[in-house]
Amino acid sequence: MRAVVTGGAGFVGSHVAEALLARGDEVTVIDDLSTGKRENVPAGATLVEHDVRQPFEVAADVVFHLAAQADVRVSVADPGLDAEVNVLGTVRVLEAAGLAGAQVVFASTGGAIYGECERPAREEDERRPLSPYGVSKLAGEEYLAGYNRLHGTRHVALRYGNVYGPRQDPHGEAGVVAIFFSRLRARKALTVFGDGRQTRDYVYAGDVAQATLLAAGGEGGVFNVGTGLETSVLELAELCGRAAGVEPELVHAPERAGELRRSFLDPGRAERELGFRAEVALDDGLRRTWKETAA
Numbered sequence: 001m002r003a004v005v006t007g008g009a010g011f012v013g014s015h016v017a018e019a020l021l022a023r024g025d026e027v028t029v030i031d032d033l034s035t036g037k038r039e040n041v042p043a044g045a046t047l048v049e050h051d052v053r054q055p056f057e058v059a060a061d062v063v064f065h066l067a068a069q070a071d072v073r074v075s076v077a078d079p080g081l082d083a084e085v086n087v088l089g090t091v092r093v094l095e096a097a098g099l100a101g102a103q104v105v106f107a108s109t110g111g112a113i114y115g116e117c118e119r120p121a122r123e124e125d126e127r128r129p130l131s132p133y134g135v136s137k138l139a140g141e142e143y144l145a146g147y148n149r150l151h152g153t154r155h156v157a158l159r160y161g162n163v164y165g166p167r168q169d170p171h172g173e174a175g176v177v178a179i180f181f182s183r184l185r186a187r188k189a190l191t192v193f194g195d196g197r198q199t200r201d202y203v204y205a206g207d208v209a210q211a212t213l214l215a216a217g218g219e220g221g222v223f224n225v226g227t228g229l230e231t232s233v234l235e236l237a238e239l240c241g242r243a244a245g246v247e248p249e250l251v252h253a254p255e256r257a258g259e260l261r262r263s264f265l266d267p268g269r270a271e272r273e274l275g276f277r278a279e280v281a282l283d284d285g286l287r288r289t290w291k292e293t294a295a
């Protein structure tokens with residue numbers, strides 16, 4: 001298969017590119033290297049430096065669209081930039097894919113779209129984004145669905161949980177696992193906001209890459225990509241300490257405004273319709289991440 005991965009120089013996109021190459025596909029990465037890194041692009045993939053806000057062409061069977069402004073705080077500070085990259089950029093991808101007759105698999109988000117969860121969120125649940133980032137990702141999904149109705153395409157949106165794994169950037173605001181590991185490596189205390197009982201659905205990057213590949217070739221739609229399990233920040237800190245072989249010291253800081261208490265995803269539809277099941281348990285994924293993350 002000829003595949004294009006937008007955002008393939010980023011954290012999750014590089015795992016998708018790697019998984020495609022491993023099964024023998026031809027991979028072109030389109031990335032403007034704004035947060036991504038050239039060295040994240042796996043050997044064997046071709047990197048084209050391009051900003052997806054500008055029109056472009058592809059020669060591909062599938063376009064995996066992961067390029068995004070992926071930082072919730074940046075979206076609050078600069079919603080215009082967020083909309084340009086996540087909404088206009090997604091339209092550009094749909095247009096490029098349309099000309100090539102390619103299917104689009106779009107990286108969307110569970111946490112930022114569902115809002116507060118009383119139980120694992122299902123795809124048909126009410127969408128209550130709390131940030132411009134959640135709104136722009138939801139707009140991207142609606143563009144895909146609209147193109148499917150208008151053009152009879154089979155584009156797919158995947159709502160990822162909290163992805164963690166090797167190559168996640170510890171310097172941003174997101175990526176608590178990368179931040180905790182970077183602090184543990186430096187023998188520094190871990191900052192826990194609020195009481196630390198807020199929960200997320202942590203899903204290993206390798207599993208997310210497999211789900212993303214499985215979404216290609218099938219029918220269009222929206223699928224959660226998560227584990228169905230919720231883990232609190234306090235539990236996560238302990239598990240990270242265990243993976244690192246370090247007793248973590250915790251420092252509590254005030255709760256952050258707008259932060260969700262509970263967020264986790266029902267993975268049932270992806271299991272039934274894509275045959276996807278997250279294989280890597282959190283303790284195992286954390287051990288792998290610790291081992292593979294350079295000091």
Ligand code: NAD
Nearest residue numbers: 007009010011012032034035036051052067068107160163
């Ligand atoms: P990332 O920042 O590591 O990757 C994004 C990539 O897109 C980077 O390589 C960046 O250089 C590139 N990019 C940004 N703007 C671009 C533009 N205008 N043109 C071309 N390339 C551009 O982030 P990530 O965590 O790997 O996220 C990948 C995707 O998965 C995003 O769409 C994100 O919204 C989604 N997602 C991630 C998570 C998570 O937990 N990491 C959760 C839900 C959804």
